[in-house]
Amino acid sequence: MSRAYASTTSTATITTAAAAAASSTPTLEIDAILDAAPYVPVISSLSSVYSASALPAQERRWASLVESFKNLYPAEDLTFIARSPGRVNLIGEHIDYSLFDVLPMAITQDVLIAVHVGGTDGKLVLNNTDPHFVSRTFNVADLKDLEIDATVHEWSNYFLAGVKGLFSLLPSAEIPSMHCLIDGRIPTGAGLSSSSAFVCASLLAIATAVKAASPYSTTFANAVTKSDLVQSAIVSERHVGVNSGGMDQSASVFGVPGHALRVQFYPQLKASPVAFQSDDFAFVIANTLVVADKHVTGPIHYNLRVVETTVAAEILAKQCGLGPLPIRDGFGGTLRGVVEAFKARGVDMTGVMDKVKQVFSKQEGYTLAETAELLGQTELEITQKYMTRFPVRFERFQFRARALHVLDEARRVERFCELLTHAPADQCGEDAEEKYLQDLASIMTASHKSCRALFDCSCEELDELVGLAVANGAYGSRLTGAGWGGATVSLVRKDKADEFVQCLKEEYYSKRYPGISQDKMNDAICITEPGLGSAVVVGSYSG
Ligand code: NG1
Secondary structure (H helix, E strand, O other): OOOOOOOOEOOEEOOOHHHHHHOOOOOOHHHHHHHOOOEOOEEOOHHHOOOOOOHHHHHHHHHHHHHHHHHHOOOOOOOEEEEEEEEEEEEOOOOHHHOOOEEEEEEEEEEEEEEEEOOOOOEEEEEEOOOOOOOEEEEHHHHHHOOOOOOOOOOHHHHHHHHHHHHHHOOOOOOOOEEEEEEEOOOOOOOOOHHHHHHHHHHHHHHHHHHHHOOOOOOOOOOOEHHHHHHHHHHHHHHHOOOOOOHHHHHHHHOOOOEEEEEEOOOOOEEEEEEOOOOOEEEEEEEOOOOOOHHHHOOOOHHHHHHHHHHHHHHHHHHOOOOOOOOEOOOEOOHHHHHHHHHHOOOOHHHHHHHHHHHOOOOOOEOHHHHHHHHOOOHHHHHHHHOOOOOOOOOOEOHHHHHHHHHHHHHHHHHHHHHHHHOOHHHOOHHHHHHHHHHHHHHHHHHHHHHHHOOOOOOHHHHHHHHHHHHOOOOEEEEEOOOOOOEEEEEEEHHHHHHHHHHHHHHHHHHHOOOOOHHHHHHHEEEEOOOOOOEEEOOOOOO
């Protein structure tokens, strides 16, 4: 191991830009980055966006995007390119919407939106470099009152969610004519947050365009703060039909190169970059190539889990006499609220898990009628409150298993961060290093097991990839993101990472998908580096 294990963290509260700026007394490097730079950065060189290893391929891609933009809109200048990345979650799955901390990091793969601002046609034109997504045009004058039909799976809805976000930030904004070309390189349904990256990039593009078109503005820098972008993107993505947490948008906007991000949601949203002090390990993302489309399967998967965890919290509060819980985003109480209420009564996490087992003693789950009895509400009241805006389908709610996963996963995040940030320097040496990596990995492995057995969000292909990863030298491996398909993340030694990737290509991709092309495999599995969050790029669009 090249450096001691001690690593650094610091915290930047992101309630509002003004608050962040006012409270900023930066004592640590990362505080300085976030507090002194509350706005999404405006950058003129790709070398500030991508790592040296990613840069050559990205330069080719950006040149091709600029070329395509010129061919599509020959008479128009390219005003700027808005960019937001995907993320991989290292630990903390399905607990953001219960307001527990998570540990994602922004990745290289991203969504780019090339924009011309300032035409006179009064149109928002959306084109995509992927020909599957056909061109869409809207009158900018109609955008304010536009309703998104979440029942229709339509690619431009994600951009329109950004429009909604803009109006929630700036209700009297006038969106100028915008002609856009979008290039997304995050595989969809892979658990790498392509949808949030698209919404964040869209909101950033529109906010920047509004600033650029303003007669009072001489620059379009500082169009939107990172905190406003995150908070507004979280709420606006719900217009697309998913009752989402806030992890993805936070990672996409706040990403810091070389760092994971500890994202906290309680008592308020906070992002704390966590540096990896060791150069010796790497994370490998491997996509099962099973598309997990939570916008389609929301009623039986993602949105149902949000209901199960929310109602479990409400029942615990009622049955244990905790009083009313603080409500998350107008939806319901949270398991974090339950834990905090118990903490105030001197009950620790193990005690709370015991209460969960007592209150939810029926292992087979609860019907709606049984749920109504536990909550002291009618079935209609429960349906209207929790299952109308985001409809769900179920036979029995699995309160016990879901709540136990959430509480234990929250503890795993604590332990993982503890290991990353406070590992003592005197642990240096081969054996200590081995033990350190094994400790981190065992937390990841336990997380996967819990996702599979308690949260029921894995699938055969994810389990197979996790098994193959461990059999081929990974210290630990787990599904990342929502699950039900999508990708795994594995902890490997950096010097073994290429060999590891090759093994998975042979043992998973070539066997499951005979005849798969090298390009497709290279897209599916990669060694990942924590990268920069959202940015606006202007200028030469090169390194
Ligand atoms: P992905 O993997 O992007 O579908 C979803 C949620 C996250 C989080 C994870 C599970 C959205 C936009 N994202 O991520 O907030 O709950 O699942 O940990 O809903």
